[in-house]
Amino acid sequence: MANPGPGRPRLEQRTRRGRTPRAEILDAAGELFTTNGYATTSTRAVADAVGIRQASLYHHFAAKDDILDALLAETIATPLELAVRMRDLPERADTRLYALAWFDVRQLCAAHWNLGALYLLPELRTDRFASFRLRRDELRGHYETFAAAVIAEAADDAVPGAEVLPFRLVETVINMRSDEGAAPAYAERTIPDATLRMLGWAGDLREVRAAAGRLLDRLAVPLPLG
Amino acid sequence: MANPGPGRPRLEQRTRRGRTPRAEILDAAGELFTTNGYATTSTRAVADAVGIRQASLYHHFAAKDDILDALLAETIATPLELAVRMRDLPERADTRLYALAWFDVRQLCAAHWNLGALYLLPELRTDRFASFRLRRDELRGHYETFAAAVIAEAADDAVPGAEVLPFRLVETVINMRSDEGAAPAYAERTIPDATLRMLGWAGDLREVRAAAGRLLDRLAVPLPLG
Numbered sequence: 001m002a003n004p005g006p007g008r009p010r011l012e013q014r015t016r017r018g019r020t021p022r023a024e025i026l027d028a029a030g031e032l033f034t035t036n037g038y039a040t041t042s043t044r045a046v047a048d049a050v051g052i053r054q055a056s057l058y059h060h061f062a063a064k065d066d067i068l069d070a071l072l073a074e075t076i077a078t079p080l081e082l083a084v085r086m087r088d089l090p091e092r093a094d095t096r097l098y099a100l101a102w103f104d105v106r107q108l109c110a111a112h113w114n115l116g117a118l119y120l121l122p123e124l125r126t127d128r129f130a131s132f133r134l135r136r137d138e139l140r141g142h143y144e145t146f147a148a149a150v151i152a153e154a155a156d157d158a159v160p161g162a163e164v165l166p167f168r169l170v171e172t173v174i175n176m177r178s179d180e181g182a183a184p185a186y187a188e189r190t191i192p193d194a195t196l197r198m199l200g201w202a203g204d205l206r207e208v209r210a211a212a213g214r215l216l217d218r219l220a221v222p223l224p225l226g
Numbered sequence: 227m228a229n230p231g232p233g234r235p236r237l238e239q240r241t242r243r244g245r246t247p248r249a250e251i252l253d254a255a256g257e258l259f260t261t262n263g264y265a266t267t268s269t270r271a272v273a274d275a276v277g278i279r280q281a282s283l284y285h286h287f288a289a290k291d292d293i294l295d296a297l298l299a300e301t302i303a304t305p306l307e308l309a310v311r312m313r314d315l316p317e318r319a320d321t322r323l324y325a326l327a328w329f330d331v332r333q334l335c336a337a338h339w340n341l342g343a344l345y346l347l348p349e350l351r352t353d354r355f356a357s358f359r360l361r362r363d364e365l366r367g368h369y370e371t372f373a374a375a376v377i378a379e380a381a382d383d384a385v386p387g388a389e390v391l392p393f394r395l396v397e398t399v400i401n402m403r404s405d406e407g408a409a410p411a412y413a414e415r416t417i418p419d420a421t422l423r424m425l426g427w428a429g430d431l432r433e434v435r436a437a438a439g440r441l442l443d444r445l446a447v448p449l450p451l452g
Contacts, residue, residue, distance in 0.1 A: 037348050039265040117346040120404050122263045133405075159423060159431070161416040168398035169424075175394060178346050179359075190387040197385060198395075198424035205385070 022060045024050045026074075029067045030113035038068060038121055065128050068118065072132050075115045076139050079104040082221055083142035091215055093149030094196055094203060099212035100146060101170050101192040103221060108173045109183045116174035143167035150199050158200040166195040248286045250276045252300075255293045256339035264294060264347055291354050294344065298358050301341045302365050305330040308447055309368035317441055319375030320422055320429060325438035326372060327396050327418040329447060334399045335409045342400035369393035376425050384426040392421040 028049035147163035254275035
C-alpha cells in the first residue's frame with residue numbers, strides 16, 4: 001500500500017475486502033458511494049480509501065462511472081445467472097420462483113454494501129448505464145415469466161398484474177437495509193413466502209421451500225451466509 | 227419573474243406549478259433533485275429554475291436541506307394523517323389497511339416528481355433528517371399495526387413477519403416510476419390487493435375495495451387523480 005500522504009486521513013484503517021487491487025477499489029467505492037453519495041465521491045477519494053495512487057486506480061477503471069457500472073453489475077450477476085439456468089428446468093414454476101427470490105434476497109442482504117440503493121441515482125437513467133438497465137430488465141423479465149407461470153399453474157384467485165410484484169418485493173430488502181441498517185433476519189423466509197402468496201398461490205410453503213432448497217443445492221448455487 | 231441573467235439558460239421555460247413562490251421553489255427543486263441529483267444541485271440552480279434571485283429563495287428556505295426536508299414531508303403528510311384518523315375507527319382492519327395502501331399508492335403515483343427516490347440518499351441518515359425519519363417510521367408503524375390486525379382477524383395461514391411488507395410493497399411504486407417512467411395504471415389496484423393477499427388474507431377483494439372506497443369518501447380524503 002502506498003503512503004496516503006501527510007494530512008490525508010485514511011477513510012478506513014482496516015484491510016480492504018478483496019484479494020486483488022480491483023476488488024479493493026470496488027469495496028472502497030461501494031462504501032463511499034453508499035455512505036457519502038456517488039456524485040460527491042471523487043476517484044481520488046476512492047484511491048485514498050484503498051491507499052493507492054489515483055494513477056493506479058485508473059489502471060483498473062478509466063472513470064468513476066466504470067466503477068459504478070462494475071458495482072451495479074455485481075448486484076444482479078448471480079441471480080440473473082441462476083434465472084437463466086432455471087428457465088428450462090422441469091421443476092414447477094412455484095419452486096423456481098421461490099428459489100430465485102430466496103437466493104436474491106439472501107445475496108442482497110449479504111452484500112457488504114447496500115449497492116441496490118444506487119439503483120435510484122439519476123445517473124442510472126443516462127446512456128452510460130443502458131447496458132446495466134437492460135440486464136436488470138432481463139432479470140425482472142425472468143421474475144415475471146416465473147410469476148406468470150405460477151399464476152397459470154395454481155392460482156385460483158389471482159390479482160391481475162401481480163406478476164410484476166415479486167421482483168419488486170425482493171428489492172424491498174434494499175429499503176429495509178437503508179432504513180434499519182440491516183434487513184430483518186426473517187426477510188429471507190418472509191419475502192419468498194409472501195411472493196407466492198400475493199400471486200394467489202395457496203400451496204404448502206414448507207414444501208415449496210424445501211423443494212427450492214434442494215434445487216439450489218443441485219445447481220450448486222451457494223446461498224450466501226448459508 | 228426576475229430576469230435569470232445573461233447566458234444562464236432557464237432549466238424550464240414553462241410556468242412552475244404552485245401559486246406561491248414557496249410552491250414554485252419546491253416544484254423546481256423536486257425536478258432538479260430527482261433529475262440531476264441532490265448533491266449536485268445548488269440553491270442557485272433552484273433559484274434560476276424558478277426565475278428568482280438566490281436571496282429571494284433564502285427568504286423561504288434558509289438552506290438546501292430545508293427544501294429537501296419540505297419535499298420529503300409532502301410524501302408522507304397525507305397518508306400519515308389518514309392513518310391517524312383511521313386508527314380508532316370501528317371498520318375492519320382489512321378495510322383500513324386497503325384504504326391506506328390505495329390512497330398512498332395513488333398519491334405516490336400522482337406526485338409530480340418521484341420524490342420517494344430521495345429516501346435512499348445518504349444525507350437522510352444524518353441528524354438533520356431525524357425528524358423526517360421519525361415521521362416516516364410513524365407511518366410505517368401504522369401500516370404494521372393495521373397489517374398485524376388483519377393477520378389476527380382473518381389469516382388462516384399467515385406468513386410470519388409479513389406485517390412489515392405492506393408498507394414496503396406500497397413504496398415499490400417509487401421504483402416502478404424510476405425504472406419505467408411511470409407506475410403502471412393497474413398498480414393502484416394490484417398493490418392494495420396484493421397487500422392483503424400476502425398477509426394470508428383470503429377474503430373477497432371486490433368487497434374490501436368497495437368498503438375502502440366508501441371509507442375514503444366518508445373521510446373526505448380526495449384520491450389524487452380521482
